[in-house]
Amino acid sequence: EPEVTQTPSHQVTQMGQEVILRCVPISNHLYFYWYRQILGQKVEFLVSFYNNEISEKSEIFDDQFSVERPDGSNFTLKIRSTKLEDSAMYFCASSEGRGTFTDTQYFGPGTRLTVL
Amino acid sequence: DAKTTQPPSMDCAEGRAANLPCNHSTISGNEYVYWYRQIHSQGPQYIIHGLKNNETNEMASLIITEDRKSSTLILPHATLRDTAVYYCIVRVNNDMRFGAGTRLTVKP
Numbered sequence: 305e306p307e308v309t310q311t312p313s314h315q316v317t318q319m320g321q322e323v324i325l326r327c328v329p330i331s332n333h334l335y336f337y338w339y340r341q342i343l344g345q346k347v348e349f350l351v352s353f354y355n356n357e358i359s360e361k362s363e364i365f366d367d368q369f370s371v372e373r374p375d376g377s378n379f380t381l382k383i384r385s386t387k388l389e390d391s392a393m394y395f396c397a398s399s400e401g402r403g404t405f406t407d408t409q410y411f412g413p414g415t416r417l418t419v420l
Numbered sequence: 421d422a423k424t425t426q427p428p429s430m431d432c433a434e435g436r437a438a439n440l441p442c443n444h445s446t447i448s449g450n451e452y453v454y455w456y457r458q459i460h461s462q463g464p465q466y467i468i469h470g471l472k473n474n475e476t477n478e479m480a481s482l483i484i485t486e487d488r489k490s491s492t493l494i495l496p497h498a499t500l501r502d503t504a505v506y507y508c509i510v511r512v513n514n515d516m517r518f519g520a521g522t523r524l525t526v527k528p
Binding site for chain 2: 337360
């Protein structure tokens with residue numbers, strides 16, 4: 305069964321460094337998403353991406369964050385200058401793009417980001 | 421904020437049905453109810469979704485009341501591997517608004 309994959313599974317970085325988290329969405333999906341989950345807290349929406357542009361973003365997704373689909377398969381989340389509070393699990397998701405309320409999102413296993 | 425209310429925790433005996441309730445009294449006519457679960461810190465796993473009819477798949481059944489103000493996710497024969505946090509989500513936009521969910525513990 306096709307699934308969303310994410311690399312790396314764990315990323316450790318120093319505060320102020322740039323990190324890029326990578327995701328390979330399900331191959332025929334058109335919508336892509338990033339979520340994060342700080343330890344012990346809720347899963348929070350960051351951004352959705354469709355047709356090579358951001359379609360929605362939350363207040364968390366500030367200028368420190370950017371997303372890109374650099375080729376036909378990868379979808380990346382870049383954090384420009386990491387802060388301690390960026391430490392979290394980051395989940396990528398994808399959906400077919402059939403319509404908002406019936407478009408099921410499938411999540412990857414996550415990348416655990418630790419900022420020291 | 422999430423438009424749903426779920427009990428924070430529930431227990432279920434292995435092999436028995438697990439019935440997880442969710443209240444969504446402010447749901448609108450075109451909003452779907454989605455259920456996901458999260459085992460440890462793994463990615464949320466899609467379970468099932470519905471609009472107004474009851475739905476069943478290989479994982480679970482979803483019962484939605486006629487007024488759509490509440491629903492119940494049923495795991496017919498719970499196993500230890502079903503221990504997880506279960507999230508009931510009413511789709512508002514393209515983003516999924518996760519609440520705190522129900523922590524289901526399946527006990528031997």
